[in-house]
Amino acid sequence: MPDTHEDLDTREDDVALRVRAIESLLIEKGLVQPAALAAIVETYETKIGPHNGAQVVARAWTDPAFKARLLSNATGAIAELGFSGVQGEDMVVVENTPTVHNMVVCTLCSCYPWPTLGLPPNWYKSAPYRARVVIDPRGVLSEFGVDLPPEKEVRVWDSNAELRYLVLPERPAGTEGMDAAALAALVTRDAMIGTGVAAAAGAGGAP
Amino acid sequence: MPALPVEEVDGLIATGATARMTDAVEPRFRPGDHVTVRNLNPLTHTRLPRYARGKTGTVEADRGVFCFNDTNAHGQGHKPQHVYGVRFAARDLWGEQAAARDVLYLDLFEDYIEPHGT
Numbered sequence: 001m002p003d004t005h006e007d008l009d010t011r012e013d014d015v016a017l018r019v020r021a022i023e024s025l026l027i028e029k030g031l032v033q034p035a036a037l038a039a040i041v042e043t044y045e046t047k048i049g050p051h052n053g054a055q056v057v058a059r060a061w062t063d064p065a066f067k068a069r070l071l072s073n074a075t076g077a078i079a080e081l082g083f084s085g086v087q088g089e090d091m092v093v094v095e096n097t098p099t100v101h102n103m104v105v106c107t108l109c110s111c112y113p114w115p116t117l118g119l120p121p122n123w124y125k126s127a128p129y130r131a132r133v134v135i136d137p138r139g140v141l142s143e144f145g146v147d148l149p150p151e152k153e154v155r156v157w158d159s160n161a162e163l164r165y166l167v168l169p170e171r172p173a174g175t176e177g178m179d180a181a182a183l184a185a186l187v188t189r190d191a192m193i194g195t196g197v198a199a200a201a202g203a204g205g206a207p
Numbered sequence: 208m209p210a211l212p213v214e215e216v217d218g219l220i221a222t223g224a225t226a227r228m229t230d231a232v233e234p235r236f237r238p239g240d241h242v243t244v245r246n247l248n249p250l251t252h253t254r255l256p257r258y259a260r261g262k263t264g265t266v267e268a269d270r271g272v273f274c275f276n277d278t279n280a281h282g283q284g285h286k287p288q289h290v291y292g293v294r295f296a297a298r299d300l301w302g303e304q305a306a307a308r309d310v311l312y313l314d315l316f317e318d319y320i321e322p323h324g325t
Contacts, residue, residue, distance in 0.1 A: 030210060031210055032210055032211070033210045033211065033212060033213055035213040036210065036211045036212060036213040036215075036216050038213075039213050039216040039217070040216055040220070043216070043217070043220055048220075084221065084222075084223065085220050085221045085222055085223040086219065086220050086222075086223040086224070087223065088223065089223040089224065089225035089226070089227070090225055090226075090227060090270075092292075107256045107258075108254060108256060115223075134256075134258065134300075134311060135258075135300075135301050135305075137309065138306065138309075150306065151308075153308045153309060153310065154297075154306065154308075154309040154310075155309070155310050155311070155312060156297075156309075156310075156311045156312070157311075157312045158256060158311060158312065158313050159314065160254040160255075160256060160313065160314065161254050161270075161273065161276075161290050161314035161315070161316065162225075162226040162227070162270075162273050162274075162290065162314070163270055163290075163292075163314050
């Protein structure tokens with residue numbers, strides 16, 4: 001998104017200050033235990049993140065029976081890999097194909113599948129992404145560096161109710177001999193939101 | 208509300224709390240039904256985006272029975288009801304500027320929609 005670094009830094013300073021103020025008030029009033037808060041932060045900083053979702057995708061690319069379960073009962077299939085819990089209670093997986101590209105947004109707030117992707121990036125929560133992706137998905141995609149041919153159908157999933165969405169990206173060409181661990185490294189967070197595609201073989205995955 | 212104890216954090220994160228409900232509620236709509244989003248404009252909590260109000264789409268999936276956020280958020284009960292995955296043509300939402308083949312999906316509570324043409 002076209003934020004300048006200066007805008008972004010100022011906004012993050014503001015957010016950090018506000019969070020610190022709210023945190024000290026909640027602790028002062030006895031509504032939050034500092035140790036519990038630290039444990040939650042630690043969990044989402046080190047344990048739960050897009051590397052979980054990448055394992056789900058890589059398994060689906062290499063195991064057709066798992067992929068079938070994932071597309072028919074996403075919550076149950078993802079639970080097989082142990083990635084269940086808060087904000088992943090009711091999952092739906094949507095598959096990208098040569099003719100369909102899926103993108104996920106929550107226009108009303110920031111609904112996001114935490115057990116598989118971790119906490120959402122700032123741009124996912126920003127008003128410009130939420131407002132624009134529904135009305136101009138191809139324009140937003142293009143700003144993310146993804147230009148789709150006009151004949152490809154774009155499906156935008158606005159996840160405002162209780163279902164949470166994960167995009168199953170297309171498996172990149174040239175990855176036929178790769179095992180699930182190597183494939184998982186190609187699966188970026190953005191590819192599973194639908195604002196990106198999986199990296200080409202040999203390129204390696206960025207977050 | 209008591210503070211969450213640190214020893215309960217891992218269990219809570221791993222389990223979550225689904226809003227799905229076990230109440231036996233008959234669905235009013237079926238996949239394939241054409242439905243129009245009611246023109247609701249509550250000043251209180253809702254999961255209905257404004258851009259969909261008055262628009263017509265097609266029920267693609269019955270997601271099951273869920274607690275209704277619009278009432279539950281205000282202590283007015285769970286009002287369990289079906290949530291439907293509804294498909295809208297991008298042009299029905301945004302007009303001719305949208306790509307002809309693009310679509311948008313919304314999960315809509317039964318209270319948000321009515322049969323098309325009523």
